[in-house]
Amino acid sequence: MKNLFDVNGKVAVVTGGSRGIGAMIARGFVENGVKTYITARREEELQATVSELAQIGQCIGIPSDLSTMDGVIAFAAAVSAAEEKVHILVNNAGTTWGADIDVFPESGWDKTMDLNVKSLFFLTQKLLPALRSASAKDDPARVINIGSINGLTHPHMNNYAYSASKAAVHHLTRHLGADLAPQGVNVNAIAPGFFPSKMTAHLLDHESEMGALFPCGRLGNAEDVAGTAIYLSARASAWLTGQTIALDGGAVAASG
Template identity: 30%
Template sequence: MRAAPESPTRVPGRRFEGYGVLVTGAGRGIGEATARRLAAEGARVLVTDVDAGRAERAAGAIPGAVGFGCDVADRAAVEAAVAYAVESFGSLDVLVNNACACSPDAPLFEDEPDATWARDLDITLTGAFRCARAALPHLVASGRGAIVTIGSVNGAQDFGNHAYSAAKAGLASLTRTLSGHAAPRGVRVNLVEPGTVHTEAWTGREPALARAADHYPLGRVGRPEDIAAAVAFLASADAAWITGVTLPVDGGLLTSNVGLRRAFDAAE
């Protein structure tokens, strides 16, 4: 399949001038790209990561960013990160829940250990809950608060990884319920649902990425910047009348079964 042309990422002005933003899991990949995009549009960004050194290195390369170690599995660490953002920036206007854990499946479902299941859900789903709980009063106080969570197509269809997929599906549900609770308080809550994205997690598995690209209607896998652009839209005033939605950013993966269509084409 011919790949869709790669258009340059454009930054449409400075929609986040004066905003304070916290991004979890932002030491690399989608989180780092999101921090970079929001900072490029004027935000002060707290780059958090379970690896404090990685957070600081990422922040050091982003103007207007500050690094801070935060384990979203630890309530005290989450509350400390939120407090630091408010103290440093004067307000917290946007929370981006990106931190997650994805453990490989056991060969047989009945051999899945409790610890693996619990870890993926605790970091991916409960971690987002902890961050939203700590941030919400400050997002309400800002008068323009927004939460954007990073889900996955794994939460909508079967692509493997039982615990990770269940956690991502839970994030979509949490987005819907929290949006209804937060809307009367002036806070919007939305979710971005990426397909396969070429991040450091795929290092050494580039052939698998190349094969995956053939299953995407737009002919390629995603880039972190693709997801960051969607996050920036949903966090901005451009999406002022949007809340509770799940936005697939997946190259068309969920809309078309490319392999099946090819099978039918080959039979004709």
């Protein structure tokens, strides 16, 4: 049982890997010997993260726009051309939109659903051959979908499309987890609570006060999410599929 959390030598793909939770997970993989491909739409930001992580281990950047089917197909083709086997796919790329219900636009709804749900499903579909090839009898390939506690409880914000999309991600995780496990691919999700990121930067002026509101007394950090992703990618979680882990410092448990 000494190597239950060993991921050294695996190949991972992390979407939205240039910043925020995606970059935290990518760093955790790279530091633990995983050859990690990251993608993002902004090439300059992507290459900056690649340059940083490449000083630690193997990190390769492939720019892409996963908000369109053409972008999903092109990115999957680029990964498949480089790697016959992909052990880990982290579907992290996402977006949000906020507006009062009376004025919430169709464009904001479609943009959020297309990236958060549609692209996640079809990228998984396109990379299934590489995931199946990487599967071993006692250590399946893994898909890790990044959901949100906003998809588990009332978010108390006007991010209607975001909360609906993340609830869809959680249910899709359960559906795919059951369907793909017999094919050697386990699918699980992480539903993060409050982590410092560009998406939450406007809320960080009172970080310490916000952290005190959580049962664990602080906000999430890079080690928290990277450690959970490593667990979901390692032999330790080989019998876990279709599950969503609320990584939130106890926020959902305390929500009543």
